[in-house]
Amino acid sequence: MSLRYLEDFAVGQTFTAGPVRIEESEIKQFAGAFDPQPFHLDSKAAQSSFFRGLAASGWHTAAITMRLLVESELKPAGGIIGAGFDELRWPRAVRPDDELRIEAEILEVRPSKSKPDQGMIKVRTKTLNQNNDPVQISVGNLVVLRMRPAE
């Protein structure tokens, strides 16, 4: 599939990618760099934490979700450029050896009022584990190029 411009997106389109497995060593490595808390770093300490066992940082899940979105057929022409999120939550912990995949759905497509060569799409992305439980739900707004500037 070639690159998509604003005109190529429509409400209800879905895009998928994955699964990708997350290893315990990756969970600990990411946490060591960016979220050094016992429940992300130390399996034993994690047992008595809120998570009741080692859990990936939510930011690690978000980063893996981003990689899956880049690998999907979404492929906006100017790249995946997030203007911001209306919602981002982690309803369930990600555990070592979980296999994550994404389902992204286009919720809105709208041209920019001020920039004739741009528009915005609103995308809900669910990140699911091997049991089809959502581990992350986000609703984000992406900047997308228009094929033809408005007259």
Place this chain on the structure above:
Amino acid sequence: MSLRYLEDFAVGQTFTAGPVRIEESEIKQFAGAFDPQPFHLDSKAAQSSFFRGLAASGWHTAAITMRLLVESELKPAGGIIGAGFDELRWPRAVRPDDELRIEAEILEVRPSKSKPDQGMIKVRTKTLNQNNDPVQISVGNLVVLRMRPAE
């Protein structure tokens, strides 16, 4: 400072951390792992992109912000556990050699209605560069332990 329970938080409290410098090599390494798009990986290709030069992945900025929050004096007793975000946006690109710091402000403190040993705090975190321009603004809800269960 010792750990904080729900009773120790109050609306208007602020917490800071940083600055920390972000290197070009780190931007490219994070992008290679999680956000492999030309404007995060290749300085030359980035020139003709939306960003007009190499920019860090927003998820990299979010991950650095998390590390700064862990380093700050926020220190909730059970750890920093994000239930979700009401808002997350990146108003300005992060560039190689930017120096990032955070200012976090408590917006709400509320006990859980269903769980007597827990509550929630709402925190607005601004991530600022060396020119005091915000590069990320988030409003997140954190799960916090209560010192004494409600009667």
